Amino acid sequence: MTGRNGANFSPKIRSTLAERVGYLCSNPHCRIPTIGPSDHTSETAKRIGRAAHIHAAAKGGPRYSPQQTPEERRSAANGIFLCGNCAGMIDQNNGMEYPAEMLLDWKKIAEEEQKEAFISGNPIFSSIWRQKIHYLNYINIPRLELECLRNGYKIKNIPKITGWLYHMGQQTGIITASFQGILTRIDIASIDIEKIRYPDDNKYKDNLIGAIISFNENFRTKNGVHPPVLRGAPPTLTGDIEKDPHIYYENSFLKLIMPYDPRWITTSTAFGDFRPSSGQQKMTGLAVIKNVAGSNIIASPIVLGFPSNPLMEAFYGRTNNVRTISISEDDI
Known part of the structure; x- marks a missing residue:
């Protein structure tokens, strides 16, 4: 220079x-x-x-x-x-x-x-998502796999998932560990939800549709489901926010509503995160905006998790040297 x-x-x-x-x-x-x-x-x-x-x-x-x-x-x-x-x-x-x-x-x-x-007056520029996750409680595998590909990572040997991720036993842990490790390596550009102002403004409303947002907030939960006992087909989402399971967050400028597909919830503990006794749960993650209606932003979650913090890192130990895991039934 x-x-x-x-x-x-x-x-x-x-x-x-x-x-x-x-x-x-x-x-x-x-x-x-x-x-x-x-x-x-x-x-x-x-x-x-x-x-x-x-x-x-x-x-x-x-x-x-x-x-x-x-x-x-x-x-x-x-x-x-x-x-x-x-x-x-x-x-x-x-x-x-x-x-x-x-x-x-x-x-x-x-x-x-x-x-x-x-x-x-709306800083809708993207920045790289750097939030550390203690554990993943929701992984939309096809969508997250696409983001990995965009960043030069191809996940090999992803098993076919026809039902609930929760029912895959040990393989669920392998999948979760693989994606959690890769999330520490790839650079996913996103818009911090706290930086969005007046989402219904026509000056930039269209720019928000399809954008990836990041968040680290206390969400309220609604219509949460219990862990499935049988290995049946996941429930079909209706598109009716009053009926479908979803989480939502509000601030002075907007309301973020995220309907989620329960089949991508990882563990029985994670199911509890979507049905907390207090009605609120701290979550961090990424989602893609599907629609903007007034001050309401409708988004589909890509990955959700419980945020890490220095105390957790000190107690559980840091994971600086993460290796990529090939997901395969042979690993079980």
Whole structure:
């Protein structure tokens, strides 16, 4: 990123590049904030962002363009704002894996998202979901498998599930452990439910449909079912929210309603999470938005779980070295 021959970005250009994307990393698979409070004093801020060159500042650098003039090389048009990690990543192997066209697309998307958030007052940009899960109590296997594929992970030997996940015995634990391990590795971009404002606003309502949301909230539960005794077919959802099992969460701006398919509940303990005696249960996870009606957001859960915390990690131990598990009947 350091330019030679006078092709460094000026402080004004660096600030402009950062401001145009709200000091967020422009990599659509990252989008982390790059500025925040210092850990040591209340008088300063911590910055991890960098103004990176799309075409290198000097000959021999990543994506160098001999057609550019020195003025063009140090202009805002030749810059993209990234976090420090992504700024270094795009220049590895002389930038061969990150061509200029890709970086220009990143920049365009990041600026358009920030413009939309600025105009509407609704920060509907995505960020990578990093919430740790203590245990999974709900796994929509086909949908989560699709997200894994999008992130470069193919889950091998997934057994055919014709009934309840709960009835698969030991294999349920193998499946749960496999997906929980992979969730610590893949980067799933999502919108934090707390960052959505006025979902029925036509300015961005259509952008929410199909989006993945993340959450870590206290949910109320309704129409929960008991663990099935027999290995029969799962109940058919009616589409009537008054009858179907669902969980819901409300804040000042919206009500999130998530009907769920009981066949994807993992254990008998998990069934209890969907029928708590208090009527509320803390849950974290991901869901895909299906519809927006007024302030109501209807979403289909992809994965739900009980959130981890430092006390749990200290008691149960951390799982930093997670290995991918091949799901197979032979493993039982």
